[in-house]
Amino acid sequence: MIILTHPACLAHDPGPEHPERPARLEVVLETLRREHGDLDWREAPAAKLGDLRRVHSQEHVDAVMQQDFSGFRMLDPDTVICPQSRAAALRAAGAAVAAVDAVMDGTDPIAFCAVRPPGHHATASSAMGFCLLNNIAIGAAYACAQHRLERVAVVDFDVHHGNGTQAIFFEDPRVAYFSSHESGLYPYSGAPSERGVGNVINALLPPGSGSFVFRNLWEDQMLPAIEAFRPQLLMISAGFDAHMRDPLADLMLETEDFAWITGRLRAIAERHASGRIVSMLEGGYDLEALRECSSAHVAALR
Numbered sequence: 001m002i003i004l005t006h007p008a009c010l011a012h013d014p015g016p017e018h019p020e021r022p023a024r025l026e027v028v029l030e031t032l033r034r035e036h037g038d039l040d041w042r043e044a045p046a047a048k049l050g051d052l053r054r055v056h057s058q059e060h061v062d063a064v065m066q067q068d069f070s071g072f073r074m075l076d077p078d079t080v081i082c083p084q085s086r087a088a089a090l091r092a093a094g095a096a097v098a099a100v101d102a103v104m105d106g107t108d109p110i111a112f113c114a115v116r117p118p119g120h121h122a123t124a125s126s127a128m129g130f131c132l133l134n135n136i137a138i139g140a141a142y143a144c145a146q147h148r149l150e151r152v153a154v155v156d157f158d159v160h161h162g163n164g165t166q167a168i169f170f171e172d173p174r175v176a177y178f179s180s181h182e183s184g185l186y187p188y189s190g191a192p193s194e195r196g197v198g199n200v201i202n203a204l205l206p207p208g209s210g211s212f213v214f215r216n217l218w219e220d221q222m223l224p225a226i227e228a229f230r231p232q233l234l235m236i237s238a239g240f241d242a243h244m245r246d247p248l249a250d251l252m253l254e255t256e257d258f259a260w261i262t263g264r265l266r267a268i269a270e271r272h273a274s275g276r277i278v279s280m281l282e283g284g285y286d287l288e289a290l291r292e293c294s295s296a297h298v299a300a301l302r
Helices: 022-035 049-053 058-065 085-104 135-146 163-168 211-229 255-272 287-301
Strands: 002-005 040-043 073-076 079-081 110-113 152-156 175-182 200-205 233-238 277-281
Touching (some): 002 022, 022 287, 049 085, 058 085, 085 110, 085 135, 085 233, 085 277, 110 287, 135 152, 135 163, 135 175, 135 233, 152 211, 163 175, 175 211, 233 255, 255 277, 277 287
Parallel strands (some): 152 175, 152 233, 175 200
Antiparallel strands (some): 073 079
16 A cells, blocks of 8 residues: 655645644654554655646636745635645645556555645635645546546545535546535535536535444445446545544544445445555544544555
């Protein structure tokens, strides 16, 4: 198993008291190096502009790439950049591309990208929800373009709906998007009626939902849908903010639930995708919960 990361991802600073702070990645890397230091650790390359333009407008790429300012610059009310954010965003997106190449070329079938900023809220034309570039969408589009894949599954168990990922592939049947998320929560999208061209499956979790509701929803609805899609590559938006200790949401999942869903997804990948999985770190804002869940996720992947 491969771990992709880069020190530049620690330098992205959205400002004091911002939930998406460098400490998030620091605790993930500290834990993974201690508990999974024997894995194949690699430095994430910078993404190429052509890879970004598959999913983002030139205007949006230009906005994220700006460095000629000091202090902080707001791209939306929740999303802030500093001069070092450009390098972090390029490395996070580059990790997705490098991970796809690695699992498709047979180097290793599984890769986890321990990077920030997260990506699944970024749309084709705008940054939002702490996300600058849509890392997982960049990786999925690259897999279709460069590896000629016809069925890429993006599975998102972050507590917030990945509106950007869904919108980017809403009319692209090569990429199917499967998301469970808390109802009535930012970004207030992801209704079950949003189906794309039949390639979008959304499931709502009422506030307060715990392990029983979560596991039954995935067992009865989501996992069979992924199985029926028969993905050639499975990509995971691995957000851990549905944990009961997370301050930004109201679900009640425990660390073991993330290990469980990871194991079930790995089994599907082994049946249909030669075991190929690319997982991208997304949300998770309680540091101790993030530490536990990321370690459990990687342990289940390997």
